[in-house]
Amino acid sequence: MFSSFMLNSWIVASLVAIVAGVTGLFVVIRANTFAAHALPLGTFPGAAGAALIGVNELWGLIVFAALGVLGISQLSRHQRNDVATALTLITLLGLGTLFLSLSSEYSQGVYALLFGEVLGVSRSEIAPVALLSAAAIGLTILLFRPLLLSSVSEDLGAARGVSNARIELLFLAVLGLATAMALPVVGALLVFSLMLGPASAARLLTDRPLRAMLLSVGIALATVWAALALSYTTNWPVGFFVGTLAALCYGLGRGWARARTALSIHKLARAG
Amino acid sequence: MNDLISAVFAAGFFDSDPVHTAMVIGGGAAIVSAMIGVFTIIRGQSFAGHALADVSSAGGAASFLLGVNPMFGFLGMAVLAAGAMELVGVRRARERDLVTGIVLGAGLGLTALLLYFDVTTRSTTGAAISVMFGSMFAIPAAIIPPALLVGSGVILVAAVIYRPLLLSSLNSTLAEAQGVNVRLVGLVHLLMLSLAVTLSAMTIGAILSTALLIGPAAAALRLVKRPGLAIGLAALIGLGSVWGGILLAYDSYDWTPGHGWPVSFFIVTIIFAVYLLTGLPGRRARRSAMMSRSAEAA
Numbered sequence: 001m002f003s004s005f006m007l008n009s010w011i012v013a014s015l016v017a018i019v020a021g022v023t024g025l026f027v028v029i030r031a032n033t034f035a036a037h038a039l040p041l042g043t044f045p046g047a048a049g050a051a052l053i054g055v056n057e058l059w060g061l062i063v064f065a066a067l068g069v070l071g072i073s074q075l076s077r078h079q080r081n082d083v084a085t086a087l088t089l090i091t092l093l094g095l096g097t098l099f100l101s102l103s104s105e106y107s108q109g110v111y112a113l114l115f116g117e118v119l120g121v122s123r124s125e126i127a128p129v130a131l132l133s134a135a136a137i138g139l140t141i142l143l144f145r146p147l148l149l150s151s152v153s154e155d156l157g158a159a160r161g162v163s164n165a166r167i168e169l170l171f172l173a174v175l176g177l178a179t180a181m182a183l184p185v186v187g188a189l190l191v192f193s194l195m196l197g198p199a200s201a202a203r204l205l206t207d208r209p210l211r212a213m214l215l216s217v218g219i220a221l222a223t224v225w226a227a228l229a230l231s232y233t234t235n236w237p238v239g240f241f242v243g244t245l246a247a248l249c250y251g252l253g254r255g256w257a258r259a260r261t262a263l264s265i266h267k268l269a270r271a272g
Numbered sequence: 273m274n275d276l277i278s279a280v281f282a283a284g285f286f287d288s289d290p291v292h293t294a295m296v297i298g299g300g301a302a303i304v305s306a307m308i309g310v311f312t313i314i315r316g317q318s319f320a321g322h323a324l325a326d327v328s329s330a331g332g333a334a335s336f337l338l339g340v341n342p343m344f345g346f347l348g349m350a351v352l353a354a355g356a357m358e359l360v361g362v363r364r365a366r367e368r369d370l371v372t373g374i375v376l377g378a379g380l381g382l383t384a385l386l387l388y389f390d391v392t393t394r395s396t397t398g399a400a401i402s403v404m405f406g407s408m409f410a411i412p413a414a415i416i417p418p419a420l421l422v423g424s425g426v427i428l429v430a431a432v433i434y435r436p437l438l439l440s441s442l443n444s445t446l447a448e449a450q451g452v453n454v455r456l457v458g459l460v461h462l463l464m465l466s467l468a469v470t471l472s473a474m475t476i477g478a479i480l481s482t483a484l485l486i487g488p489a490a491a492a493l494r495l496v497k498r499p500g501l502a503i504g505l506a507a508l509i510g511l512g513s514v515w516g517g518i519l520l521a522y523d524s525y526d527w528t529p530g531h532g533w534p535v536s537f538f539i540v541t542i543i544f545a546v547y548l549l550t551g552l553p554g555r556r557a558r559r560s561a562m563m564s565r566s567a568e569a570a
Contacts (some may be wrong), residue, residue: 028370031369031370033319033369033370033372033373034318034319034322034369034373036373037319037322037323037373037376038322041479078551079490080313080316080318082316082317082318082319083313083318083486083490085318085319086318086319086321086322086482086485086486086490087486087487087490087544087547089322089482090480090482090483090486090487090540090543090544091540091541091544093479093480093483093540094480094483094536094537094539094540094541094544095537096405097405097477097480097534097536097537097540098533098534098537100405100534101531101533101534101537102533110404111387111388111391114384114404115380115383115384115387115388116384187384189326189380189383189384190377190380190381190384192373192377193373193374193376193377193378193380193381196370196373196374196377197374197377200370200374236385236388237384237385237388239380239381239384240381240382240384240385240388241381242377242381243377243378243379243380243381243382243384244378244381244382246374246377246378247374247375247377247378247381250370250374
């Protein structure tokens with residue numbers, strides 16, 4: 001499990017987990033769930049398109065992530081946010097079906113792109129992934145305060161001179177970056193699961209932003225490591241373990257929050 | 273005239289059985305999805321609609337594995353997911369999206385596992401593509417009667433609860449004041465939604481069924497404001513897009529080398545084009561309103 005060819009997978013998966021943990025917290029706070037799901041899913045045709053014209057897969061992913069970000073932000077100017085997201089998603093996926101049918105040899109790769117494959121990471125793939133994750137995390141840290149402000153209250157953010165539209169666009173760009181790097185590993189359909197599960201659990205455990213972020217990263221790392229180990233031993237797809245473990249995180253977080261509330265009510269009743 | 277017809281409809285279009293099946297099933301799915309889609313957009317539940325379709329793919333994958341009619345697989349899983357979302361039920365919209373996402377993630381994980389079993393045990397390598405992206409010309413004709421039954425059932429229920437459904441979608445507080453059981457209506461809507469997306473998931477694939485649900489309804493709601501009109505218009509747009517897509521895909525066998533382009537691609541492209549076109553009148557109206565305002569100011 002820790003042999004040299006698996007080492008690359010562990011490194012890349014850990015990077016993915018850190019980025020998902022950091023960005024996921026804001027996805028949860030800002031309730032951007034649909035966008036976090038739609039961007040990776042709409043980005044995956046980029047890989048098929050890149051294979052079709054024979055360029056590096058990563059370029060295709062970046063171009064389609066950018067198209068997704070632009071589509072969502074442009075369409076949502078005249079439309080409800082969720083409808084704009086849905087329209088962007090279906091248009092990109094429509095292109096995806098075309099690309100897939102044109103490159104018949106690519107259909108083998110579809111499953112890996114949708115549901116993830118961590119065993120085939122080569123050493124040369126680590127550098128671009130590390131670069132992208134550094135960019136995504138750096139941008140999030142740079143935006144930390146305005147992002148938090150506008151997430152908690154748009155009016156408050158606007159009063160402090162934070163443009164909500166611009167923040168939304170920048171955050172979508174961060175999501176796009178995170179998507180392009182995480183997609184080949186976790187799979188288009190389950191990137192957002194890794195963002196939601198750990199972050200939502202962390203948010204239920206603590207109210208402090210910084211502590212929640214560290215906790216979210218920690219849980220995401222644990223989730224990915226466990227998924228990778230389980231996938232290695234059972235040979236089952238990584239995506240299955242990521243999706244299930246993420247749901248488990250959320251369930252445990254809710255259970256904990258409820259128990260804590262019940263306990264404090266109990267204490268209050270005793271004190272009163 | 274005959275030349276024109278034979279140029280538009282490639283030879284054999286009207287005699288082909290797979291085309292008939294695709295037109296009936298696809299048309300039915302388009303009409304039902306577009307009608308429910310109008311309510312779904314008004315209620316702000318596009319994400320739930322998309323999630324239900326995605327999760328229903330687990331059922332599709334399971335039916336491949338068990339060798340049963342895929343419709344029951346898709347249907348069962350979608351209803352199950354709708355139940356799970358309602359069970360965890362939360363009132364605040366933010367929290368609702370989160371729960372939807374978590375259920376969606378778990379469901380997709382299950383799809384991944386079942387498709388993996390499909391590939392390893394039954395060596396059906398095409399399962400992933402046909403479940404996720406659909407294969408319209410490969411639909412067995414035996415599916416027509418149950419699919420039409422489900423579709424007309426959904427339309428019938430929507431017609432029966434039309435007023436309370438519309439009222440609670442537009443303003444739930446007002447509906448409650450009028451004695452509408454908002455929670456029950458919401459649950460019925462969720463069930464109708466899961467049936468509608470199932471029908472589209474079988475035809476154009478799980479991850480593209482959102483196109484039939486949201487696209488025509490969004491376009492119709494841009495053109496007309498009255499819900500009743502919007503529903504009719506959405507159904508027309510949906511039907512037109514699907515039939516147009518089938519026709520273009522059939523014709524594409526003639527003008528592409530080899531094997532034609534996929535139906536789903538044409539349907540989605542037509543829907544998106546129609547959506548963009550419906551934005552034009554609004555834009556012109558806005559611009560002329562702005563002009564007259566600035567003229568007044570001057």
